[in-house]
Amino acid sequence: MAKATTTIEKRVPTQAEQEAEALQEVMSAVAKNKDALLTFLDVLGELHESGALDMAHGALKSRHQIGVIGMNQLNKSGAQNMIKNGMNTMQFLAQLDPNKLQTMLGAVASGVDNAVQPDAERPQKKPGLFDLFKQMRDPQVTSSIGMMLNFLRGMGAAKGRE
Known part of the structure; x- marks a missing residue:
């Protein structure tokens, strides 16, 4: 007669096996989207050459200071009127x-x-x-x-x- 099963051993993959599986998934996605990735890398290279990537990187690193400056500018007198006038102008032009x-x-x-x-x-x-x-x-x-x-x-x- 067969012996009764009293415990179930769950197979837990090792860290190396998990990394190998994740790497395989990434390589599969890269192979599927090769053209899109090459175009993206070309655009990214153009942004880097033009300096726009460095500006965006700097703006992201300084986002808190930029936000503080922006809020200070919005709190100046007349800024709210300027925004309202801009919105009214857009509505007027749409008509x-x-x-x-x-x-x-x-x-x-x-x-x-x-x-x-x-x-x-x-x-x-x-x-x-x-x-x-x-x-x-x-x-x-x-x-x-x-x-x-x-x-x-x-x-x-x-x-x-x-």
Whole structure:
């Protein structure tokens, strides 16, 4: 008859066996991801050559001091307003139609160019009241005034909704 089992001996791998198994897993992962690792090493080499890796390393080593400086800058007067203004500016830009903005900014750039270098046919003198009334017949001037009036109308309508 067979003898009854009273104890179970669990096989515990030695430290050397555990290290050999871990090394085998790492080598298997390296073999599977060879292309990705080579690309990563190339990028890492470029970062090292450009000095960006040294800067990142220094920033990580000095992260506590950098954090203290950053917090001190945020605690200065006006920093919170600057952050809020930046966020409001981003929200404003997100609301604008890029094509309309492109048209408007193109017109502004043309106006700036004309203000700095007026046409040769128009002498640059201080306009009188009669000259201003004569300019009202110019289609380009009336178009610009109409655009500005529409802008002001829209701005006033939005202000009235507040």
